[in-house]
Amino acid sequence: MASFTSFFDSRTNRWNFDTLFNFGQISPKVQNHLKQVYLTLCFAVAAAAVGAYLHVLLNLGGFLTTIACIGSSVWLLSTPPFEERKRLTLLMAAALFQGASIGPLIDLAIQIDPSLIFSSFVATALAFGCFSGAALVAKRREYLYLGGLVSSGLSILMWLHFASAIFGGSMAIFKFELYFGLLVFVGYIVVDTQEIVEKAHLGDMDYVKHALTLFTDLAAIFVRILVIMMKNSSERTEKKKKRRD
Template sequence: MESFFQSSQSRFGSSWNFNAFKNLSEISPAVQSHLKQVYLTLCWALVVAALGSYLHILWNFGGLLTTLACLGCMVWIHFTPPHEEKKRVGLLMAFAAFQGASIGPLIDLAIQIDSSLLVSAFVGCAIAFGCFSAAAMFARRREYLYLGSLLSSGMSILLWLHFASSLFGGKTALFTFELYFGLLLVVGYIVFNTQMIIEKAYSGDLDYVKHAMTLFVDFVGLFVRILIILIKNTMEKENKKKKKRSD
């Protein structure tokens, strides 16, 4: 991870100029066309997810059932042949809608506390996602694929720590660690998955639906963690103000 940030700083630091965009010329036209289709599909999925969250706020139906439906749509997409394009796109949009409804309670909480948190979280998420995706595109091919093993190890650490906390306690301290360490892992997955999609496209895998779903999961994971951090910080500030007033 440290080498990734050092490489990113050297790439986008003092040596950054317009010529850096020429790195995109190394990506073949066919792969560039595929990436455009992937990101366009991702944008539509995000719009549908926002609609799903809005429907939850209206009718309060997001929860365990929508999460299970979300997983069902994901499995269905994987087992649907690539030539059934319309069906797979429809399943992806259903997946996005159920995912939006599943995080609806968190979004509803943010609106109740301070609606500006929602805007700040989305803008921050979009900027971070765009920057790290660009870092993966401008980098040399396969430069960040080594992150796969590190990220898998990081996820294993989180799972074992979560299991240990359920047995021995200490959930409050672990929650903060999981939140920020999980945020770091999601950022790493954005870079890794972007380069992996490019490499798969070069290998002939032009399944834009599955690739858009992968990036959608990364985007939502990043958004949720940023929003939770903003909510947590806001509530802590409010508690401090209440204590000062009571004193």
């Protein structure tokens, strides 16, 4: 926890207007690579939105689309980098299936309050932009040590989910998984962004794979923020009903 706290260290000599746009430590070649990564990520997000919309229209999302998303991602990672067009198609397919898989949750959010979807997307975009940007302007490799912590946190989440499935869960465990999972994937944004920069400096310019990595983090954060907002909205509605009664 102390390591996460250090990320939010408010030393004024680190965060000021000059350092906000200081990418001098990143070579122009790597900067161009990052532009490709983020542009590809934007297209993947658009594909996911199309997938979610298709679920709302045709009720496509479910277990099969989740398997299709995983299959497309594995196929992408096993495809050689020189088959760029094929890998881009697989990335868009994976994003489309991911959006369709999130579709049932979006359907539920529409029933509660349609504005929650836009609010969750804006909150996700802000969180991603802030933490990914922080990783870019920080010193190189400064936050790579968080990789072990977030991996351990992900393992804890997996074991908790497994135990809940077998022995039954509780609301307290559900809340812990929700908020702790959000913290873990925010940490992954920082770690993955710096790893992408380091790999690019070492010659790994696979922007499709890097975009897939960030898209996975983005989708996980969006789902958790949306669930949190839905839960809070439902609780507020219940409180209003009780006051009226």
